[in-house]
Structure formats: C-alpha cells, structure tokens
Amino acid sequence: MRDYQAPSDHPIISVRGLCIARDGRAILDVDHLDLDGPGPTIILGPNGAGKSLLLRCLHGLITPDGGAVSQNGQALTDQVRAGQAMVFQRPVLLRRSVAGNLDFVLRRRGLSRVARKAEREALLAQGRLADKARQSARSLSGGEAQRLAILRALACKPAVLFLDEPTSALDPEATQEVEQMVLRASGQGLRVVMVTHDIGQARRLAREVVMMHGGRVIEKGLAAQLFSGPQNDLTRRFLSGGLMV
Amino acid sequence: MQDFTQEFIIALKLVGTGDPELWAIVLLSLKVSVLAVIISALIGMPLGAGLAVGRFPGRRVLIVLINALMGLPPVVVGLLVYLMLSRSGPLGVLQLLYTPTAMIIAQVVLVTPIIAALTRQVVEMLATEYDEQLRSLGVSRLSSVPVLLWDGRLALMTALLAGFGRAIAEVGAVIIVGGNINHVTRVMTTTIALETSKGNLALALALGAILISLAVSVTGAVSVLSLRGERQGVGHA
Numbered sequence: 001m002r003d004y005q006a007p008s009d010h011p012i013i014s015v016r017g018l019c020i021a022r023d024g025r026a027i028l029d030v031d032h033l034d035l036d037g038p039g040p041t042i043i044l045g046p047n048g049a050g051k052s053l054l055l056r057c058l059h060g061l062i063t064p065d066g067g068a069v070s071q072n073g074q075a076l077t078d079q080v081r082a083g084q085a086m087v088f089q090r091p092v093l094l095r096r097s098v099a100g101n102l103d104f105v106l107r108r109r110g111l112s113r114v115a116r117k118a119e120r121e122a123l124l125a126q127g128r129l130a131d132k133a134r135q136s137a138r139s140l141s142g143g144e145a146q147r148l149a150i151l152r153a154l155a156c157k158p159a160v161l162f163l164d165e166p167t168s169a170l171d172p173e174a175t176q177e178v179e180q181m182v183l184r185a186s187g188q189g190l191r192v193v194m195v196t197h198d199i200g201q202a203r204r205l206a207r208e209v210v211m212m213h214g215g216r217v218i219e220k221g222l223a224a225q226l227f228s229g230p231q232n233d234l235t236r237r238f239l240s241g242g243l244m245v
Numbered sequence: 246m247q248d249f250t251q252e253f254i255i256a257l258k259l260v261g262t263g264d265p266e267l268w269a270i271v272l273l274s275l276k277v278s279v280l281a282v283i284i285s286a287l288i289g290m291p292l293g294a295g296l297a298v299g300r301f302p303g304r305r306v307l308i309v310l311i312n313a314l315m316g317l318p319p320v321v322v323g324l325l326v327y328l329m330l331s332r333s334g335p336l337g338v339l340q341l342l343y344t345p346t347a348m349i350i351a352q353v354v355l356v357t358p359i360i361a362a363l364t365r366q367v368v369e370m371l372a373t374e375y376d377e378q379l380r381s382l383g384v385s386r387l388s389s390v391p392v393l394l395w396d397g398r399l400a401l402m403t404a405l406l407a408g409f410g411r412a413i414a415e416v417g418a419v420i421i422v423g424g425n426i427n428h429v430t431r432v433m434t435t436t437i438a439l440e441t442s443k444g445n446l447a448l449a450l451a452l453g454a455i456l457i458s459l460a461v462s463v464t465g466a467v468s469v470l471s472l473r474g475e476r477q478g479v480g481h482a
C-alpha cells in the first residue's frame with residue numbers, strides 16, 4: 001500500500017545530467033531541465049526525439065544510465081512516485097469492468113467501501129462513463145478507453161500527471177474530450193506533463209513547452225513566447241512543419 | 246454384429262435406471278479427478294505464476310522441463326508412482342498402493358505440469374502487457390501475481406478444464422496404481438477396459454457414453470471460454 005500524499009501546490013520536477021545510451025549512442029541526453037513554469041507542460045518534438053524516454057525517466061519507470069530526476073528536491077522514492085500517475089499512449093486496461101478498473105486503484109488507496117463508491121461515481125460522471133460502469137473495460141471504444149485510463153490515473157490522487165501522446169490513436173472528437181479532461185485536471189491544480197508531436201495540440205494546451213530533438217532538449221519556454229518567437233533553428237523548422245526526423 | 250443391439254439397450258437401461266454400481270464408479274471417477282485437479286491447481290498455478298514473473302537462475306530450464314512433462318506417458322507415470330508407493334518403495338510405509346489416494350497422486354503428477362505450463366504462458370503474456378502500467382501504479386512484482394492470476398481467470402479456467410479432461414480420460418496410470426479393485430478403485434476408464442475384455446459390453450458401453458458426454462462438455466466449455474477470452478484479448482493455451 002502506498003501512502004497517499006496531498007497534492008502539493010506546485011511540484012517542481014528537475015533533471016540533472018540524465019543520459020541513456022544504447023549501442024554506444026546516447027538516445028537521451030538531458031543535462032539540465034527544470035519543469036518549474038505554469039502547467040500544463042507540453043513535451044513537444046518529432047517522432048524519435050526521446051519524448052517517451054524522458055517521460056518514463058520523470059516517472060521512474062526507466063532507470064537512466066546516468067543522472068537523476070527529482071521532484072521538489074526529493075529523489076524518486078516509492079513515496080514520491082506514489083504522488084505521480086501516468087497515462088500511456090495505448091491505454092492498458094485491466095480485464096475487469098469499467099468500475100473495476102477504478103476500484104483497483106481506490107482499493108489500493110485503502111478507501112472504505114462507501115468512500116470508494118462515492119469517488120468512483122464522481123469519476124465516472126466526470127469521464128461520461130457512468131452508464132458503462134458494469135461493462136467490460138476491454139469493450140470500450142478507443143476514446144472511452146483512454147478516458148477511463150485518465151480517470152484511473154486521477155483516482156490515484158496524484159500531484160503530477162504524466163501523459164504520453166494520449167490522443168495519437170483517437171479521432172478528433174475523442175481527442176477534444178481528452179484535451180478537456182487534461183485542461184480540467186490542470187485547472188484543479190495537478191501538475192500536468194504531456195508528450196505530443198502534434199503542434200496544434202501543443203498550442204491548445206501548453207503554458208510551458210519543452211522542445212526535444214535527437215534525445216536532447218533544444219528549447220524550453222513559456223508557450224506564448226516559444227510559439228511566437230522560437231529561438232532554436234530546429235524548433236522553428238519543426239513549428240513550420242519542415243522537420244520530420 | 247450379433248447382439249450388440251441388445252447390449253446397447255441394456256446399457257441405456259443401466260444409465261436410465263441409475264444403476265447403483267454404475268453410478269458408484271462414475272462418482273469415484275469424478276471424486277478422484279476433481280480432487281487431483283484441485284491439488285494440481287494449488288501446486289501448478291503458483292508454480293506457473295512464479296515462473297512467469299520470477300527472475301532466478303534455472304528458470305529457463307524449469308520452464309522447458311515443465312513443458313516437457315506435459316507430454317508424460319501416463320503408463321510411465323503409473324509405473325513411477327507404483328515404484329514410489331510399493332511396499333519396498335520409499336513411500337511404502339504409507340500403504341497407499343491400490344487406494345483412491347494413489348490414483349489421485351498419479352493424476353496430480355500428470356495434470357500439474359499442464360496447469361503450471363498453461364498458467365505460466367497466460368501470466369507471462371499479461372505481465373508483459375501490464376508491466377509499465379502496474380509499475381506506474383506502484384504494484385510490486387510480487388503483489389502483481391494475484392492481479393495477473395485474476396485477470397487471466399478465463400484462460401486459467403481453460404487450463405483447469407484441460408487438466409480435468411486429461412485426468413478423467415486417463416487409464417494407464419490409474420490402472421497400475423489403483424489396481425482396478427471392485428468397489429474400491431474402479432473408475433470409468435479402468436472398468437471399460439476390464440469389462441470389454443471380459444465381454445460385458447453393456448456396462449462398458451454405458452460408462453463409455455457417460456465418459457464421452459463428460460469429455461464433450463469439458464471440450465465445449467473450453468472452446469466457449471477461449472472464444473470469450475479471445476474477445477477480451479486474454480489468449481489461452
């Protein structure tokens with residue numbers, strides 16, 4: 001059982017000297033990065049830029065070859081990680097009912113039956129899945145499944161929410177719903193860190209942008225400034241659609 | 246074709262009238278095989294799950310070994326269990342030879358590898374799929390085992406049924422360690438073998454009909470479960 005931590009108002013995630021090498025080549029090389037601006041933070045970049053690798057390091061799913069990640073100055077202990085949740089590109093739902101997927105997390109938080117029911121119903125209503133509560137989670141559509149994955153992440157009561165291209169397999173309508181959930185979570189004080197390669201989505205969601213290319217962070221800044229006046233040449237080319245890999 | 250028709254009619258009567266001798270044999274068969282499957286599940290499922298999520302030296306070898314044991318010839322299992330339980334064998338003092346317990350032991354030896362191997366496959370597949378998600382939720386490797394077993398429940402049911410199918414239809418091992426003693430260790434398969442050779446076809450046919458219906462029901466249940474599993478993406482054997 002993991003201890004429940006009250007979301008702190010402004011968790012700051014810091015990266016120092018992070019590096020991952022494969023076959024003698026650095027596939028991730030982030031020397032210095034502080035996610036200290038206002039959220040949502042969008043990690044943007046073309047395919048293969050190292051966005052997923054970085055996000056997994058931030059969440060402690062990968063142990064890097066060098067360097068470290070910290071949150072509010074603390075190392076990524078189990079307790080710190082308990083205050084983080086992650087939504088994956090392809091939702092991994094348990095082979096249980098929709099409600100069962102939420103219950104799995106709520107039970108781990110040690111909530112009583114009554115408290116679980118209340119929280120589950122609130123979450124299901126928020127994700128417009130109340131009428132599907134008893135249905136098998138595996139029978140949901142792509143958009144519904146990703147909404148459930150987000151609800152389940154929120155059920156962890158995290159202070160930080162990571163999302164790795166949660167809409168890359170969704171149609172525009174489902175994408176819009178997911179984006180609204182992300183904005184709402186951010187508005188409620190969660191630190192949202194989301195990966196995307198979709199420039200339009202980044203413009204719609206970001207207040208802070210981390211631009212990646214070739215395993216490195218090539219530019220970081222407030223969305224308003226970065227989009228209107230990118231400093232890095234590669235960023236400029238990516239934003240104008242001229243950077244493929 | 247002489248009087249097979251007549252034998253057939255007697256067989257139908259035996260089944261229809263609930264002949265006590267017939268049903269005693271059926272009941273013993275079910276008792277032995279159900280108990281064997283339960284014990285095999287208690288050993289095989291944790292073993293299979295451990296092989297799926299554990300990381301220890303010799304794991305690969307153990308997996309290959311268990312897969313190989315799935316195809317053990319029943320007669321050889323019967324012989325080995327016989328040697329263990331015979332009066333001069335290491336477990337001879339227990340005096341279990343020619344008892345239903347000996348038959349259960351033989352069937353456990355046959356069925357445990359099946360359940361362990363299938364459990365390993367199912368749990369390993371789910372573990373791969375769930376790995377990052379469960380770690381993200383803070384579920385440790387050890388505590389992921391009950392989650393994986395529960396989420397693989399459909400495929401695991403299939404494994405249990407497959408094990409039961411093998412146990413109930415098996416004759417070579419139980420005839421050696423059970424001895425086919427009237428009212429003590431006679432089960433469906435051994436009785437069919439004996440009565441057929443004695444020319445008492447009616448009883449053999451009656452038991453054969455019951456055994457076939459059991460086997461067909463088990464196979465049917467397995468295919469229904471695997472269809473459902475496929476739809477849910479559980480996969481099975």
Ligand SMILES: Nc1ncnc2c1ncn2[C@@H]1O[C@H](COP(=O)(O)OP(=O)(O)O)[C@@H](O)[C@H]1O
Pocket residue numbers: 022027045046047048049050051052053054
């Ligand atoms: N386990 C791995 N072994 C070797 N190379 C990897 C591994 N994981 C990712 N990579 C490589 O690292 C680079 C960045 O991957 P990733 O972070 O998934 O990119 P993206 O920005 O598209 O999410 C890619 O070139 C990928 O091929």
Ligand SMILES: [Mg+2]
Pocket residue numbers: 051052053164165
């Ligand atoms: Mg990626």
